[in-house]
Amino acid sequence: MKKGIYTLPNLFTFTNMLCGFLSLACVVKDKYNFAALLILLGMVFDFLDGYLSWRLDKESEFGKRLDSFADLITFGIAPVILIFAASFKSYGFVYKFSLLIYFIAISYRLIRYSLKSNNNIFQGLPATFSGGFIAFIFLCFPSFFTKPWSFLFFVMLAFLSISSIPYKKIVVKKNSTALLILLILIILYLVFKEYLILSLFVLYLLSGFVNV
Template sequence: MRSVIPNALTALNLVLGMCAIISTFHNEFYQAAIFIVAAMISDGLDGRVARYLNVSSEFGKELDSLCDLASFGVAPAILAYAFLLKDFGIIGSLIAAFFATCGALRLARFNVNTTTVKGYFMGLPIPAAGCVVATFVMLGIKPVGWIFPILVIVFAYLMVSTIKYPDFKGKGEKIRIIPVIITILVAGYILFMTKDAVLFTPFFAYALFGILNTVFGLFDYKTTT
């Protein structure tokens, strides 16, 4: 019976993702974004609860991935399309599909690499990517030109990239001080310019930090060879 609790949290993740999609259909974009962020909270709890109750299972892991694809791959893609990508015609449709597809690839790679990739995430985790898109929509800003489509493309690519993102469990990928400082400065600047970006900033900062930390890691490698 104890396994019901984490699985229920995982299912709640999917329910919230569906609520986000339905809200998007009703042009309630802010509400849809809130549902996606709430789904991330539910997703973060299920694994911790399962480990605490000692009821982790392969079934739960597979269910988690399926729910994540809906809540952080499909729901943000539909939200992004309805919010602004639809204005770009077939290209906007392809970008939305690209985001969802990269999310699926990210989850599939994560599932098969669980025994070989430890201490860090290879590629931006799909909840973070989905929440970047969702929280940007929450700002209500519709930038001119191709800024938004490019943002969606970049974060879709980050999911399938080989950039190493720390899991903050005290081991694995080294956290370098210079990337931390740069990330804090950028995050502070975003908050200074747009005070409504309280939710957007941490997700964007995490994505940026992974890139910077990986780049500076290349310099570490060169100095030791």
């Protein structure tokens, strides 16, 4: 029974990986919005994987490496292929090279995490955040990626990913304060929708500089 409980986080990791694979399949079928949604869904399963590992106080070496591999597919490969394929492939060498830089940085970030990690902080911007941010921008502000200078967005994410800037892990604890915050966020979302989520992405991105 114990073994079954401890493998539960890995099931969520495999589901995260499946989201990445299905996202790539959607790109092949030119269903770009579905591809972006699957990347965001992968974020949910990645969060659940981490949450269960924390609640069960059980993180195996196998689980850590599996998580890194799943994240590489869902938040490394899938976003790059999505942006490249979704009618933006006509851009020049610099734009395409920035996507390559992003992928290399995410790969490095995940390898570093699998070898060494802190229980309280992430060293560098998490790959889950970077991939999810790209998918969110694609869904809600698609014209952003039509700008010639938008390649700087990928360069920025790449730099923050391989940096030593500390980012706190988001841990949801069972208490009334967390539930109150969740309720407030739901209300704000109903009013402001995508702008609220955009602000949350930006705030977390900037939070690493506060911790330096």
